Amino acid sequence: MVDRWDERAKGAVHEPSLALHIEDLTVSYDHRPVLWDIDLDIPPGVLAAVVGPNGAGKSTLVKAVLGMVKPAAGHVYVFGRPHLQQLRRIGYVPQRTTVDWDFPTTVLDVVMMGLYGQLGWIRRPGRAERRKAMDALEQVGMAAFCHRQISQLSGGQQQRVFLARALVQDAELYLLDEPMAGVDATTERHIIGLLKELRSRGKTLLVVHHDLQTLPEYFDWLVLLNVRIVAQGPLKQVYTLANLRQTYGSQIGLLHGMPAGTGGPGAESPGSAALETAAPRAGGRR
Amino acid sequence: MLAAFFDNPELMFMTIGALVGVAASVLGAFLVLRGTSLYTDAISHSVLLGIVLVYLATGEVNSPYQLVGAAAAGLLTVYLSELLTSSRLLKRDAAVGLVFPALFALAMLLIGLYARRVHIDADAVLLGELAFAWLDTVPIGEYAVPRSLVTMGIIALADVLFVGLFFKELKLATFDAGLARALGFRPRLLFYGLLFLTSVTAVGAFDAVGAVLFIALVIVPPAAAHLLTDRLWLMVIGGGAIALFASAGGYWAAMRWDVSIGGMMAVVNGLILLAAFFLGPRHGLLARLLRGRRQRAEAHVRMLLVHLYTHEGDEQAERENAALALEHHLRWPAEQARRVVAQAEALGLVTSEPEGQRLHLTGAGREAAREVLEPWRRR
Structure with missing residues (x-):
């Protein structure tokens, strides 16, 4: 399954200084474009958020980088090489709902699945793999649950297990699809702490996120997406009300309980303050 | 040989x-x-x-x-x-x-x-x-x-x-x-x-x-095994074992009643599935029923703790935290109220004095109630 654009770019090193470099990517389902002509650059070592309204193509972007959906056009480079050659360097945390949690398997087993890529075909996981998986479970605070069947976990615990599975992959670029969706505040803090620690170890992280208020607290790089790229860059520059409004259109006030007029039309950068103070978060009080 | x-x-x-x-x-x-x-x-x-x-x-x-x-x-x-x-x-x-x-x-x-x-x-x-x-x-x-x-x-x-x-x-x-x-x-x-x-x-x-x-x-032995275990390899091996047993049992039954051998093998498989469906340790109907009952009981105890906790120390405590009041305020039938209180007492979460009337949270009970109300305190 070698694609035309990979044929052309085979072996060619392109933009090696970027963790992720996407050129002219268009993805469509049944001729309806979900991603329109995406140009995206993610430098190494950042903790980047991808935000945008429902149907903006956030998950599709992640899947395109992983080669799980076939683009209609465009190139994706990971650390300078075509993405399909680099899949082993990418760690992936899918949305929790993509798997069957009644599957007869244990927490430890799911985490070890992250190591299957390194093992290759047929070779079985052994003692070393178990130890790595336990280490990862330790990191996400789930070691005590290692022999549980996975349906016995809460949503937040399931998310942590997925995170541990990505950790053992020991990837350089991590793609996380809504890791904080539907988890309690404690788990969310735990997860973001881990993501920041990964960043401090030089990893690059691209996180599909849904909560605009926590953006400045959690991330240092921001991609605003709505079928096309609205804005991208260091969070401090991109996180403006004008940009957000352009991304979400009129939904923004409704979505996040902010008065539609906050900041006034065309305000340059007062967004952050306004956004941060809007509506205290459930877990915020102690 | x-x-x-x-x-x-x-x-x-x-x-x-x-x-x-x-x-x-x-x-x-x-x-x-x-x-x-x-x-x-x-x-x-x-x-x-x-x-x-x-x-x-x-x-x-x-x-x-x-x-x-x-x-x-x-x-x-x-x-x-x-x-x-x-x-x-x-x-x-x-x-x-x-x-x-x-x-x-x-x-x-x-x-x-x-x-x-x-x-x-x-x-x-x-x-x-x-x-x-x-x-x-x-x-x-x-x-x-x-x-x-x-x-x-x-x-x-x-x-x-x-x-x-x-x-x-x-x-x-x-x-x-x-x-x-x-x-x-x-x-x-x-x-x-x-x-x-x-x-x-x-x-x-x-x-x-x-x-x-x-x-x-193809379907019945693994489906039965799935009801009996939470491990994939056990499900695969268990399915094989069930199939083995069913072939022997099916043959015996077919001879006994002079009917189709293959048919009887399937019947035995079906009976095993049925047994697993009702009696499976975790996913079986019976286990589910018992677990549901236990969880309901636990939920009731927790409700009681939270009720006592919210009224603890306010002026209504006298009224609210009496065993009798549970019937009116929580709309629990007398029998149920008595059972829940007894259960909470047995777990050391609640004490009453005089016996069965004024209810007090113990330290552990208070802790449990706070855990329900303030989940973010949990680590």
Whole structure:
């Protein structure tokens, strides 16, 4: 399954200084474009958020980088090489709902699945793999649950297990699809702490996120997406009300309980303050 | 000694039945978990098209090419069904239901037109007849070995090897196909490999147990094993064990009541499934019922703790935190209120003085209530 654009770019090193470099990517389902002509650059070592309204193509972007959906056009480079050659360097945390949690398997087993890529075909996981998986479970605070069947976990615990599975992959670029969706505040803090620690170890992280208020607290790089790229860059520059409004259109006030007029039309950068103070978060009080 | 084995029809029937059962159930585990077990139904019908086409081409009914043709027809069924499903114009079940009757009908048409001399007996197709399997033998060395035993032996070995060798890959591809792809495995290839073997096994099992019973043997043992365990490898091995037991038990029952051997094997499998359904340790109906009752009881105790906690220290405490008040305020019948209070006292979460009247939270009870109300305090 070698694609035309990979044929052309085979072996060619392109933009090696970027963790992720996407050129002219268009993805469509049944001729309806979900991603329109995406140009995206993610430098190494950042903790980047991808935000945008429902149907903006956030998950599709992640899947395109992983080669799980076939683009209609465009190139994706990971650390300078075509993405399909680099899949082993990418760690992936899918949305929790993509798997069957009644599957007869244990927490430890799911985490070890992250190591299957390194093992290759047929070779079985052994003692070393178990130890790595336990280490990862330790990191996400789930070691005590290692022999549980996975349906016995809460949503937040399931998310942590997925995170541990990505950790053992020991990837350089991590793609996380809504890791904080539907988890309690404690788990969310735990997860973001881990993501920041990964960043401090030089990893690059691209996180599909849904909560605009926590953006400045959690991330240092921001991609605003709505079928096309609205804005991208260091969070401090991109996180403006004008940009957000352009991304979400009129939904923004409704979505996040902010008065539609906050900041006034065309305000340059007062967004952050306004956004941060809007509506205290459930877990915020102690 | 070997001669005694091959000449013993009882052992022969049981061994062939066991081979079919084990071969079917190790593949079935993954089909069941993937939610595509009904492909077995489709395949076991459409393999007939492959068998007929190979017969028309070679004039032989029992050649190894038959297996190849049948497997190709089985894969074609799956491929066409997946193609129709991916068009998004039809749901998978409808697509499967469209494809296999068409292929089956085509096979019947071809038989009617060109192969009238070949007798296809509806009973044999649906139920098979294990008793005849003994009569058709091939010479191996000095022994006359039933042909079914040889083919099923090879097929079962291939199935077990495939599942054993690619256990890790099959597990990942079934649980999370997306990750399997991202890690460089080929989930689609594995899936087609699985269904290829299912097709081959269906043909091999055809003589012995027929199409419908084959479906039962693919689905029922792993489904029963799934109710009994939370580990995939146990589910695969347990499914095989259940199939083994069912073939022995089924044979015995068939002799006892003088009925179809294959049919009785399926019945025993069904009984095991039924038992697992009701009595399974975690997923069984009974266990679920008991767990539900326990959880309700725990929830009631927690409700009581929270009620006491919210009113603790305010001026209404006198009124609210009396055992009697529970009936009015929480609308608990007297009997239930008494039971919940007794339970909370037994757990050391609540004390009452005088006996059964004014209720107080203990330290542990207060802690438990706060844990409910302020979940973020939990680590």
